[in-house]
Amino acid sequence: MSTEPIGPDRTYRQPALADLLNPKSIVIVGLSARPGSTGMRILANLQRSGFGGTVYGVHRSGEDVEGVPVYRTLADVPEIPTVALLCTPGETVPELVEQAGRKGCRGAVVYASGFEETADGAARAARLRESAARHGMSVVGPNCLGLFNPGRDLWLTAADFGTDLRPGPVAVVSQSGSGCILLAGSGRLRFSYVVSSGNGTVTGLADYLDHFVQDPATRAVGVVVEGLSDAEGVLAAVRKGHDNGVAVVALKVGRTELGARNVASHTGAIAGDARAYEAFCRRAGIVTVTDYDELTEALVALSTIRTAPAGDRVAFLGLSGGEIGLIADVAADFGAHRDGGAVRLAELSPGTREELARILPEFATIANPLDGTGQLVGDPERFGRLAAAVAGDRAVDLLAVVLDAPPSLGERLAGSYGRLLATLPGVREGSGTPVMVLSNYGGGLHPFTERALAGSDIPVVHGTRAGMAAVAAVTAGRGRAPGTAEAHEARPESLSAVRRALSASPSGQVSHDVLAELAERYDLPLPRRIAADTAAGAVAAAESIGFPVVLKTASPKVVHKSDVGGVAVGLATPERVREAYEAVTSSVAGHLGEAAPQVVLEEMVTGGVEAFVGCGLDPVFGQVLALGAGGTLVELQPDPALSLLPVSSEEVRRMVAGTPLARLFAGYRGAPPADAEAFAGLVQRVARLAADLRVAEVEIDLNPVAVLPRGQGVRVLDLRIVAAAGPRVPDSQTPADQE
Template identity: 35%
Template sequence: MSRLAAFLEPKSIAIVGCPSDLGRPGARPLVHLLKHGYAGRIYPVNARHAEIGGLRAYPALSALPEPPDMAWVGVPGPDVEPVLEECARLGIRNAVILTAGFGETDAAGKARQQRLRRIADEAGITVLGPNMLGFINCWTRVPLTFSPAGGIDRLIPGALGIASQSGALGGIVVNRAMDRSIGVSAMVSTGNELGITVSECLEHFADDPRTGAVALVAEGIRDGARFRAAAARLLEAGKPLVALKVGRSRAGSRNALTHTGALAGSHEAWRAVARQLGIVEVDTLEDLVEVAGFLSRERRPPRRGVAVLTTSGGASIMMADHLEARGLALPRLASSTVEAIGKLLPEYAVTRDNPVDVTAGLSEELFEQVLATLARDPEVDGVVTTVTGARGVERARNIARVAREADRPVVVCWLSGSLTDAGVPILDAEGVACFRSPRTTSAALAAARSFAAARAAWLRRPGRAGRPAPAVIVPDLEGALPHAVAAGLARRAGLAMAPGALVAGPAGAARAARRLGFPVALKVVARDLAHKTEAGALALDLGSAAEVRRAGARLLAATRGHRIDGLLVQRMVRGIEVLAGVTRDPTFGPLLVLGAGGVTAEALGDTSVRPLPVTRGEIREMLTEIRSLGVLGGWRGAPPADVPALVAAVEAVARLAAALGDRLEAIDVNPIVVGPRGRGARAVDLLVQVRRGGGRAGQ
């Protein structure tokens, strides 16, 4: 049993700071435990009372008849540390700290939290909190929480696990889920995460046989590597992770020297991890509950598409619009299905293919038969039916009967209001997915399909892409590496560079140009000059030695004041320009960023990002996500580009990042110029930034 699994099933609980008045908020944990019949022993701790809620109260933890499995700490801030110290002395190994005013406040609060951490670490105490609302274990009826959700009439055990850094939002998810009869395995609010983090919650849910899907409310991830590993475990276990990520501010300015850093801020990093690991992203609490609840009960994805059945032409069009916007097809029905439906419908119901509009006048008996016929169609993997004005209870019972017999999902979009709403609880009780809008309906079905595809791709994923990273020696520098050093490292990683020469001045540039062959490009190389075009440090298509000399003098004059290493002369290469770079995210580590070359990617925000390492398949997928790189396949008579060579170049950039290991700060290769198929791809500009260290880099 994992640490968290044991934590969520305490056999005895001390509630420290429990007031005698059960109507006060501080008494909620005790009230909730008593209401739901917690089977363990409860010890209220309050020095001023001998009895609370019909239970004997104790003046201190040391007065208890046994060291409890769990201590709930709901005391004022100054008293938390002494209570945790007493837990340490008595051998109490689990504590839930409600109290706020620690690491989420100021420097003094952070220092107080660090003292709590030292006490817990030294004594081996597992801490949930501080600054959270506790947890609810529905299967063993342990609602140890300050959240009003603990007082819900009936805890419904089920397959949805909930991890939330926000206690309030976690409680709302529980409440809304149970309003829809969606069963919950456990809800854990983690707060400041002194001990238990949302990543540990994901690990627990991945291993928990009673959990089938997870709803996550995250403000910020503190342990990126562990989070990625936990999300991968959920993916491998076939348990969808649906996430509502709040706090989407952009934080790209820390790498302002490179294009790459400006293109991969904190939210982009989160989205890159989500895309790689099949995490289903949602934007609202409604979608979190509805989509995660659906995925916790439905394991049959609509890979080929769905059939739509309505009694309203407008509803059928609206539903089709939303489904197709999410990439869900509405295939033509099998001829046998169309024929069978035709025998059931009146002559005026002329829409007999997908979507099927049977009109509002069809009897409930015939509606059920049409729905059952669609649910047997060999061309679809699911059926969506809308309810717009029928007799709600009867329609719900008919749908539920079909859904029980069907070998594929039967999903309801209940558009009607109070006139028919009595049917919704019937569907909820039967476990039939029922949504209130086409948007949410299509989002849930698309999530089921995208998760299945992401899992299949992940399980096919090789352990490592391409050849291993080379061992490299990096100078003990900080910031941008000299061009010669950076280029040497890139070549060792397998990155093809445009032919060129680094020279001291205009005369040397002219001589180098003659050797390389005209036309050439000329640029100033300076470690503090990342964007050459804006600085007037670049000249292209120079066709003679005289042009090179004049351009060299002009470029050096324009960049006076920079730390210039020299002039780089390169043979002109032509093709499609692609940006490839790596930036180090403080949470998730190195991120690969691809986009259109030059300033296009930054201007349009048209990029694709993935955490490293990546596979060749992922690189190819990233390229398809960049709209402006659609020209790689050929455009208006131009030949297709050498995509295999581009993929190999991107692999080399990823190898260089791996070789630099912890020294890596950022890599910016902008652009890689991709020639026509068979002509290769070459990097023409390179910036490598490192953090201070020394000697051999690598992972």
């Protein structure tokens, strides 16, 4: 592993981290001869691995341990250690970090707990951050297992991460110490670094990523994340990794409410909204997985393949009809339901199909996934020609060969399969197309796979779903983030108007006059409306607009009008308008405890598909745009599609495709196709409005939006902008005023 100093082409967020990960000397604070103590176990790891640097100890006894000189204080150590390993209780840590900084240490590893994850640990964590910042130190932890640098066989940990841990192209940073133990002990990966980051009080995920993606020995980074606190730093580091050909794969712990609660008790991490996290990963180009099996296989694939596919079109080739059917099912699941990476099947060209027909038996079906049939098991030459024909198709970006390799496979069949796999390096070289092998059994691999593919960059992944996650990771893993949004000129007058409206509103709600002004400025087409404060005035307004109409309370103290009987719809006669005025004003007055005579009469928009668009705040990721089925259709998808701002037209189309709106817009149950393009344009204009109001910290809700038949545009039936009571993403189940 490279340990070269930082050059002019590499700058780090925390320069001291390079020294912490590659120390020349170490001091173990709290080193005593007590068997089983943290300091003794760290020393045993250092001695077993043959660390070539100087090791000191600090303990109040001043008694040497296992030939290591032990001093009573850090100040007594005769030279400046690169790193201080603090094996002492949490309450002693802030002062020891301060002493280490004054001594000149570049970094520290804090193993103790008792910081952000406890009720009284916040002040302790703040002191730790202050000392580290004052002295320019990097700090691993607290509440961690430490780190392992296989390139130097360097163990700055008391844990045993596993045997035969060889240096290689995978870096791991895990807030969970058990994640490090699991991945290191899997036997599937070779590592450049393994870091148990714990709370990340000083040195966080963005700092580790920034270092790892610039390491020449690293091709893939695996992350086990419980919560993010520096989304912009992570985004910058991941994109730097894309420039360097380094992929980042993340396993999020705490995606459910119960899981997030457990995470908070563990590290004090802010888990954030899981849907906002997925949106952030899409924007950053981070591959997401759902469990450790998927994480492991994705890292195997990404660290083995040396040249990323040119696109995301995958061709599957196997020798069993049943297993190819299974692959087709699982690939469809990934294509339809996965946020972290989809699998898109390549459409084989006519020329390729003709060539396949000449190679395959007559009864074979030419499709993707492709069943080469059992006839080819004993015919490696023919199998190689088949694989080469598929890989050579310009419509194929990745060839995935499905060939099972369970550990106890019979030797005769293992020999046959080995001869088939041995043809693939030639296919890879001849076509230039990346190749993977997927074994459906997830409990291990037979040695024939390694022998047959030795020296190639063809990975073998196992487990149908975990292997499919690896296929998705390879096609998505290196820099194909969503397209960028069009730039727009900011309108500061919108922000000023909203701020004035909020300061004048006791309910924290922007008034209709300002909403109408914003709707006109951003082309958010509202229905025609007229205010009235008497029953007679309401009738006159309705006659001016034209029947049928909607009548709503105009009280600024009412946020959700439907909840207080503040809406009446479908009013087709003057009598109905008069009755509705009396009913609405009486109901609202009863809820408020005061008269509320003012209402608005509004054009009744009928037909089309009801959708919603909104923008709210996430505590970690900032502004989050949401869309989905709206109005009475909201129960079709309680969780809307989310994206971070800004949003591109490509991203809007992807969001719509992941909701029931896609089917509804196409013309559901005989309805005419809706104006999907007009809706997409509306979403982007809402995003521009949200961007202009970012610093005002407001929530924006358009619900429902009537998406009329194709060519007729959209109507915003209700628009709300309110002061955010607390960071949250938009709630698709906000009651619609016309319900």
